[in-house]
Amino acid sequence: MEALISLKNVAVNYETTTALEGVSLDIYPDDFLGIIGPNGGGKTTLVKAIFGNIAHTGEVTYSPALTEHGHRLIGYLPQQSEFDRSFPISVIEVVMSGLQAEKGMLKRYTAEDRKRAMELLDMAGVADIAERQISEVSGGQMQRALLCRAVILEPKLLILDEPTNFVDNQFENELYNLLHHLAERMAIVMV
Secondary structure, eight states: OSSSSSEEEEEEEEETEEEEEEEEEETTTOEEEEEOOOSSSSSSHHHHHHHHHOEEEEEEEGGOOOOHHHHHHHEOOOOSSSOOOSSSBBHHHHHHHGGGHOOOOOSOHHHHHHHHHHHHHHHTGGGGTTBBBGGSOOOOHHHHHHHHHHHOOOOEEEESSSSTOOOHHHHHHHHHHHHHHHHTSSSEEEO
């Protein structure tokens, strides 16, 4: 089985500080990996290196299976989502915004897009808030919507950077159940 992503001897330095050194890792299609470490230990830096969003040495290789129609099939739920909660957008529109890579900026969402988003919101247990504005939902509900946004394009790999920050214990347990379900169809890397 071919790895989706291979890291070989990856290192990242911030001026005089070494954040990562000599990291080698293969992520396979059926993996469910956890990355643990202390605050400031380089976990988010590793995620940035995987995405190619930070200068690094070493090698990061992507399988051709991770690319479809010119975009990478990697879903991402960042550590802290910077959303202007006063922006006039509904929860379902947040989820459908995950289709931008496929649709581009000028195409309208279809009934099929809306159906796909509703199915994900239902799976996440928040279909009842689909039409609410994001300013009206809790942090845990927003995290669920953002998770749905991350998987709406059916990625081959889902990367979650500390997804349980700022959520309650009930949501944390539900999140792990949801991830167990998602792991049946995609690799997952959770910081």
